[in-house]
Amino acid sequence: MKELFVTETILALIPSPPQGVWHLGPVPIRAYALCIIAGIIVALWIGQKRYAARGGEREIVLDAAIVAVPTGIIGGRLYHVMTDYDKYFCSTCDPVDALKITNGGLGIWGAVVLGTVSVYAYLRFKKIPFAPFADALAPAVVLAQAIGRLGNWFNQELFGAETTVPWGLKIFNRVDELGNYAPVTGHSTGEVLQVVHPTFLYELLWNVLVFGFLILVDRKFTLGHGRVFALYVAGYTLGRTVIESMRTDPATMVFGLRINFIVSIVVFIIAVVVFFLLKRGRETQDEVRGVSLSTSSEPESAEK
Template sequence: MNPIAFQLGPFSIRWYAICIVTGMILAIWLAMREAPRKGLTSDDILDFILIAFPVAIVGARLYYVVFNWDYYAKNPGEILAIWQGGIAIYGALLAGALCLLLFSYRRQLNTYDFLDIAAPGVMLAQAIGRWGNFVNQEAYGRAIKSLNYLPDFIQKQMYIDGSYRVPTFLYESLWNLLGFIIIMSLRHRPKLLRRGEVAWFYFIWYGCGRFVIEGMRTDSLMLGSLRVSQWLSIILVVVGVAMSVYGRQNGEQPFYQEK
């Protein structure tokens, strides 16, 4: 599958970029729909995105380059070649979270509300973005005999270096899509969730799924007995559980209240 979707004069538009931008647009749209319910405006969302999106891309690339420094030290000219793939979602999440904390503080907005607004869209964007990995033939697992349970176009694209590969990109995409459907179905049920728990659900759901799926991949950096992303997944789950328990013990108000 050609990673270049089409040409605009001298510019090559890649499927990888289309997947990322599509996910971002849908995430913004979802956040703008939810914002008025939490006392925020569309301008708050757009102003945040204008700052957070480029910062998140830099964070995602920086994370990837740092943990693959042996390669980039020998090929410094490729450090900025983000169009070839090679961004790490955890780098984007860390950079985006820092932006969110600073932005909500400067605007005097409730950080939990902002996280709750953003989390479902982030989950959907990740589900879409993983298909950029599919086109670039990256983020896959070990060699296996066949993928005959999948559509032909996926089988062909996952035939890499003479073998079919475990399509971990697909597993993570479907896991995130399922999480998105669940949280969108539950978040407006009166008194079910507390403020912040949409975000904590994302932390727990994504962390659990990523921990398992990351263990299937063959391109991950190890740190002791686990991969770096697995350690970060554990942290994400622990933070999500701890914050949810803390909020309920301290009487955090419901996420959604009928008016």
């Protein structure tokens, strides 16, 4: 009976994919990159619908994405490299690896900050209010983050401590064609190295919950003026604080704590304060498009 229980428990474990990279001739197809692309596509679809419902032009979302996607990736990579510099700038490291984004390693903080700043600058140049746009895209962004987390599953990264829970994640031994250990680009040998907490999955599920929460709260209370975006930041960082404390992968430590844990707490507090300081209510459709009342009334006055 005991052996049967053990067998059922093992079968219930979550397996990692046997590989995270496929080759189409000489071209590597990386699951990590595909997950990010899928998240972007979903975010654009949802973001366009929400922004149009607020009175904005759907095309603005696509235009902003052209700015946000590359700057977000650059910002995410810069944050990752800065907070994990020992992986790229040590006596045995190859600094060129810092440029290999498809191997994994995008810090969400850098992606959100630089992506947000670039979109703010673009909308300001176009004389379009930023707050309604941010509120419309906030749920879409957190859902895109959830989809992107699947890339960590394919890369066998960002997991927690070893565990015996039924939903534990199997980490396989992956090797390249020469038999060398290659956790990201190699193929599984079928050997299970360890069973761990799938913290990437915990964050994925939390992000989906935040997505649903933002949609429901925005509908019930008709939030505006940047308050949905502030709730997104607060909601994400609340979950990230807990999940970060479960992770065991190497990280930069500050005062004995993981740097992402500290950043999460600080940003959460700021987001909550900002949420209560922002103006209540929702913008009119003219305000969303950046049309002032005086401007919108000028043609009518001229006809009279």
